[in-house]
Amino acid sequence: MREGEHINTRRCLLIGQELISGPTALYPPQTLDDSGWLEPDLRITLFWPGWRKIESIIVYADDTMNRENDFLDPMIRHCVWDRKNDWSGKNAWPSVEISIGF
Numbered sequence: 001m002r003e004g005e006h007i008n009t010r011r012c013l014l015i016g017q018e019l020i021s022g023p024t025a026l027y028p029p030q031t032l033d034d035s036g037w038l039e040p041d042l043r044i045t046l047f048w049p050g051w052r053k054i055e056s057i058i059v060y061a062d063d064t065m066n067r068e069n070d071f072l073d074p075m076i077r078h079c080v081w082d083r084k085n086d087w088s089g090k091n092a093w094p095s096v097e098i099s100i101g102f
Helices: 003-021
Strands: 038-047 053-064 075-082 096-101
Touching: 003 053, 003 075, 003 096
Parallel strands: none
Antiparallel strands: 038 053, 053 075, 075 096
């Protein structure tokens, strides 16, 4: 593997890990809610044999302080990272698929 490919592989793996970890908070547009946010309440990470594939499932819920009603709907984030595609150093971006549901 050439040096450029090694750097690209490292970059892909670092970015992929951040995408699997997911954001620590989600803020809706101000038109929907001007003071609320969602935080992860449940996180499940699955590592397939040989770490060739990693899946992350995160459930986000309203953690707005001093709120008694009008809570934001919970959200689920499913992320799949097929790492074996990124070990060659040819990908500029990790092979990550992210799905979001309400």
